[in-house]
Amino acid sequence: MATLKPIDLSGLDDERLASSVRAQIAEACEKNGFFQIINHGVPVELMDKLKEVGRKFFDMPEEEKLVYAGKPVLAAEGYGSRMVLTDSEPQFWREFVELHTLPLSERHYNYWPQKPAEFNETVEKYTAALMDLAHRLLSVISENLGLKPTYLKEAMGVTQQSIVFQCYPPCPEPGKTLGLPAHSDIGGITVLMQEGDGLQVAAANDTWELVPNHPNAFVVNLADQIEIITNGRYKSANHRAIVNSDSTRRSYVTFYYPAKDQKIIPAPELVDAKIGPLYRELYYLEYLQALAAGRAKDKRLVQSFAINNPLIT
Template structure:
């Protein structure tokens, strides 16, 4: 069980505090100063059921590294069920939630937590979460997941399977868009390790000082995310933070670091963050599609040419994960360390 000394953000908010603890205050250069582009424009939307997807998807991968997909085939009733199940858990009494506490000494351990990184000296995110280990199926143990509402575990299993299918479809489209064999990125990733993390961002009395999630790029291959109608996910584009406008039927696709490596930088992983507000809680559900830790990741030889020389060193994925959790993400510094 997680030590009582580890505070949950929800618990802090329920205590009625008017100022956030210093451990949550971001340094001035990282604070969420609103910019004009953060409130308008939005990230691209790609309709996978449209013939235009074959052109829209690679453009979004190359220019943004993040986009929303519609026409994806995942039923809206399932997206709504996942969101409502997560909300039901986080709105339950603290005594019920704490039964599923994760191990604070083990980064990314399964369960209910608040602190993700191994470091004790970093600024904390204004967020609580529940992390589910969902694939391979040998890691999947629904008895470790909340038992309320009664459908929670069945919903998460169905959602896990649907997200695997969608991730595979997208990785095939990405491979084909670079004239690689359709299964190239899937084969490079190997046996997939999937985690599903439900994040809950409580209202923050000083939202101009804190972040729900600090700026980072994801460490794996691809991330699929859904959010509620509150909004708060921002993507960095040309030095400006751009809001991912909430769309109830859309799934946000975020390219992660190993895809950037495999594509030799043709497609860039997306740097993103979560901002908070003082009035409404926000919920999002991220599905991470990652290689096994024993997998070696390197650029596709077909994408290394005279005009596009080798850009990244080979990396053992387990080493990459260890570095990410021990040093912290801090933008894209982990993948930048692999650049040749």
């Protein structure tokens, strides 16, 4: 697996460095679908403010957080908590708040915490900055594939975005659970800010590589719909979160994904004429329904949408 040393995104604005930065992003997308970025244009003060309101919320008494409790439905929102220890299959050890931020019509403010007082304003400013960053990254990735800069953005349709605040408290027996079990993200592109080590990405020989926590960096990972659109050229990677018995870890994850009625198809420009498409056409709602139904528990969900082809692994 390639190193997860951060890529300095400011180099994109320097014609002497831009080609090297693009090449670094292309290599990361080809090899593991994960990379870290620094000097990305999102103000550090805004990043710190989001961490602050997240910490303040999770530090509130449980009864105050439960005011914003969500329901376990297909498009979950609100506060939730799940702490499970088991001697068999790894479960969850985290509490979280999930909020839909785009489109504006799907902002359900009844799930948005009113404490601390600056929570909503901070989330709105932060997610706007992250949306700009996601579009910039998608433009670079599109061009690296020989596509027009807006290809991936247009391929996913009307902009959809959500943010999840995650808190992983100290666990008395960390060997019996995970913060989040292994999975690949189901949408388009994910941008994560973490406080503390604990994120791992699947590496060779069924091992896991820790994603180091670099100051003021974002972790970027490609999700399943990008794998389908790129016809398997870029793959979404499995990742997970581990916990420990000594300290609390937090992360702030922003997801960019297709609209439910968006048709997802492999880009014709990336389909080999002799081999053909590796994935079938689908509507994103189908993908959400397959996830809810627990399809493909023993392999990545995206594989269940593959056309019978020995090249899909």
